[in-house]
Amino acid sequence: MIQLDHIERVFxxxxxxxxxxxxxxxxxxxxxxxxxxxxxxxxxxxxLNIIGLLDRPSDGQYFxxxxxxxxxxxxxxxxxxxxxxGFVFQFFHLVPRLTAAENVELPLVLAGMMPGERKQKVSxxxxxxxxxxxxxxxxxxxxxxxxQRVAIARATIMQxxxxxxxxxxxxxxxxxxxxxxxxxxxxxxxxxxLVVVTHDPELGxxxxxxxxxxxxxxxxxxxRSV
Amino acid sequence: xxxxxYTHLAISSVVRNRFRSILTSLGIAIGIAAVVLLTSIxxxxxxxxxxxxxxxxxxxxxxxxxxxxxxxxxxxxxxxxRPLTIDDAQALKKVPYARTVVSAVQGxxxxxxxxxxxxxxxxxxxxxxxxxxxxxxxxxxxxxxDDPVSAxxxxxxxxxxxxxxxxxxxxxGKRVRVGGHRYRIIGTMESKGQVLGVDLDDAIYIPVAxxxxxxxxxxxxxxxxxxxxxAPVDEVVAGIKRILIxxxxxxxxxxxxxxxxxxxxxxxxxxxxxxxxAIGGISLLVGxxxxxxxxxxxxxxxxxxxxxxxxxxxxxxxxxxxxxxxSILLAMVGGLVGLGVGFGGAQLLHWLLPALPTHTPIxxxxxxxxxAILIGLLAGVLPARRASxxxxxxxxxxx
Ligand SMILES: Nc1ncnc2c1ncn2[C@@H]1O[C@H](COP(=O)(O)OP(=O)(O)OP(=O)(O)O)[C@@H](O)[C@H]1O
Ligand SMILES: [Mg+2]
Numbered sequence: 001m002i003q004l005d006h007i008e009r010v011f012x013x014x015x016x017x018x019x020x021x022x023x024x025x026x027x028x029x030x031x032x033x034x035x036x037x038x039x040x041x042x043x044x045x046x047x048l049n050i051i052g053l054l055d056r057p058s059d060g061q062y063f064x065x066x067x068x069x070x071x072x073x074x075x076x077x078x079x080x081x082x083x084x085x086g087f088v089f090q091f092f093h094l095v096p097r098l099t100a101a102e103n104v105e106l107p108l109v110l111a112g113m114m115p116g117e118r119k120q121k122v123s124x125x126x127x128x129x130x131x132x133x134x135x136x137x138x139x140x141x142x143x144x145x146x147x148q149r150v151a152i153a154r155a156t157i158m159q160x161x162x163x164x165x166x167x168x169x170x171x172x173x174x175x176x177x178x179x180x181x182x183x184x185x186x187x188x189x190x191x192x193x194l195v196v197v198t199h200d201p202e203l204g205x206x207x208x209x210x211x212x213x214x215x216x217x218x219x220x221x222x223x224r225s226v
Numbered sequence: 227x228x229x230x231x232y233t234h235l236a237i238s239s240v241v242r243n244r245f246r247s248i249l250t251s252l253g254i255a256i257g258i259a260a261v262v263l264l265t266s267i268x269x270x271x272x273x274x275x276x277x278x279x280x281x282x283x284x285x286x287x288x289x290x291x292x293x294x295x296x297x298x299x300x301x302x303x304x305x306x307x308r309p310l311t312i313d314d315a316q317a318l319k320k321v322p323y324a325r326t327v328v329s330a331v332q333g334x335x336x337x338x339x340x341x342x343x344x345x346x347x348x349x350x351x352x353x354x355x356x357x358x359x360x361x362x363x364x365x366x367x368x369x370x371x372d373d374p375v376s377a378x379x380x381x382x383x384x385x386x387x388x389x390x391x392x393x394x395x396x397x398x399g400k401r402v403r404v405g406g407h408r409y410r411i412i413g414t415m416e417s418k419g420q421v422l423g424v425d426l427d428d429a430i431y432i433p434v435a436x437x438x439x440x441x442x443x444x445x446x447x448x449x450x451x452x453x454x455x456x457a458p459v460d461e462v463v464a465g466i467k468r469i470l471i472x473x474x475x476x477x478x479x480x481x482x483x484x485x486x487x488x489x490x491x492x493x494x495x496x497x498x499x500x501x502x503x504a505i506g507g508i509s510l511l512v513g514x515x516x517x518x519x520x521x522x523x524x525x526x527x528x529x530x531x532x533x534x535x536x537x538x539x540x541x542x543x544x545x546x547x548x549x550x551x552x553s554i555l556l557a558m559v560g561g562l563v564g565l566g567v568g569f570g571g572a573q574l575l576h577w578l579l580p581a582l583p584t585h586t587p588i589x590x591x592x593x594x595x596x597x598a599i600l601i602g603l604l605a606g607v608l609p610a611r612r613a614s615x616x617x618x619x620x621x622x623x624x625x
Contacts, residue, residue, distance in 0.1 A: 046619075054537060054618045075541050082539020089622065093534040097242040107538045109231045154538070 086155030145176025251560030253513030258564025261506030309445020323457030350437020366413030377433035533621025557602025
């Protein structure tokens with residue numbers, strides 16, 4: 001489903017070139033559970049952004065569902081992000097002035113769905129995350145774990161095929177981090193593809209397939225031995 | 227994305243930063259209030275002046291001695307100008323469509339009743355004066371249609387002068403001295419109030435020939451001719467010219483129709499309204515810059531939100547719309563407040579100063595609000611464009 005070939009990503013910082021990704025090749029099948037680990041600055045986030053169509057590679061090819069994404073227009077890319085990809089971030093990225101429900105509703109709003117239909121979906125998803133009673137609270141009134149669950153609800157409401165999580169537990173304590181991980185893993189059980197970037201070896205080792213990155217390259221790609 | 231959702235998101239952001247939003251909208255509010263208030267006053271004055279001018283009817287033509295060139299200089303200063311005489315006025319009665327002709331002289335003289343004296347305006351006029359200027363007699367009658375050469379020494383008092391000289395007693399039949407000459411009072415006029423700053427009430431009316439003598443003048447100051455409603459003005463004017471040129475030998479007089487007066491007046495008032503609009507326009511410009519500033523700050527503050535929206539699948543156009551919506555909302559709210567304040571202020575002003583008429587045309591209100599929206603749109607374009615072109619990964623890197 002996701003196929004990366006010889007991906008390069010070079011950032012120009014002043015008159016210096018930063019090689020964030022170098023000759024990265026990766027193939028991910030539908031329903032896979034993948035963790036990406038590696039030292040800081042090894043290019044994990046950059047890789048995730050490219051997979052999520054937030055960034056474009058400097059070189060190489062990226063096929064999503066057998067389609068070359070570099071041929072998509074800006075609008076088509078936005079549509080792809082909206083419909084196929086869900087993001088979960090370390091810092092939650094909830095809109096502070098909107099309630100939990102309104103935050104979760106955002107992708108549906110952007111898709112132009114009618115309000116009646118939206119309300120139903122939003123409350124279903126929030127119930128499933130176990131925060132149905134916090135629907136009308138603002139992010140600042142929620143705990144970190146609850147915020148991340150709102151963010152996951154938002155990432156899943158469009159029923160995407162891939163969830164990209166960049167250090168989803170990085171800002172959470174152990175207990176709520178574990179809860180969040182369990183929620184994410186439940187998504188895999190339901191057939192979604194999950195890519196998690198993490199610094200936490202314990203979390204990384206829970207994934208069936210583990211990738212290690214160093215200096216912009218994939219140095220190992222192993223399957224968990226059960 | 228639905229319009230309703232754009233609105234909802236814009237409102238939530240504006241409400242979130244209440245204080246800042248109020249301050250920003252205030253700029254536009256002040257601008258719109260100024261425009262509405264000032265144009266209301268301007269329009270009011272416009273209407274007021276027009277009605278003042280047309281009080282005497284629109285079928286009035288004034289003829290003055292001397293020819294005014296387009297540069298406003300009277301040729302009479304150099305060349306020979308024959309005065310307009312009472313005989314000229316008599317002759318003008320033959321102008322086609324002429325209904326009444328009245329000649330007038332105006333000056334100041336001391337009026338003396340049996341115990342009071344007062345310096346006031348003296349109008350030397352003919353018997354048709356009230357008819358020509360739509361004035362009415364309160365008691366007695368107006369000056370009779372005497373032979374101008376041997377007009378009897380009758381006088382008619384304006385309402386204010388009558389009160390000053392005689393109080394509540396009837397002045398009919400009493401005698402007054404005007405500039406030393408004795409006159410008998412045969413009538414008083416209804417109060418007319420001030421017309422274009424001229425107080426027709428504090429005045430005395432005497433036969434024109436006697437006024438010429440009193441002020442030692444050769445000719446009258448003005449001849450006014452009233453023509454019938456349906457008459458073509460051009461023909462009336464041509465008739466006046468033909469008769470006077472035949473009598474004077476050249477066109478040494480100036481004809482002013484009401485139409486011309488209205489034109490001049492109209493253009494003066496237009497300039498006034500325009501100037502007032504320009505002042506309001508400047509405050510609106512300042513208000514627009516305020517919105518531009520606050521929207522720029524807002525875009526900078528919400529970099530991560532922009533990144534998030536992109537990640538959630540917003541197109542650049544949608545992000546542009548979100549920020550434009552906000553700046554339009556700010557301007558719209560400011561505009562509505564400004565309309566309220568401007569309109570209310572105009573009403574209040576009219577209530578405080580009944581003499582100052584105000585008028586707020588509904589078209590103006592609609593245009594002003596459209597203008598506010600336009601300003602919001604223009605002020606929002608740059609920041610919104612910047613937001614829509616932001617690199618999402620840069621935007622998401624910030625916490
Ligand atoms: N927008 C950018 N402009 C310039 N350099 C960048 C940019 N984004 C990333 N880089 C550089 O690319 C390299 C990889 O960055 P990236 O954020 O992918 O690392 P990471 O593995 O996610 O690190 P961390 O674990 O600390 O999040 C780093 O050297 C970083 O400085
Ligand atoms: Mg990272």
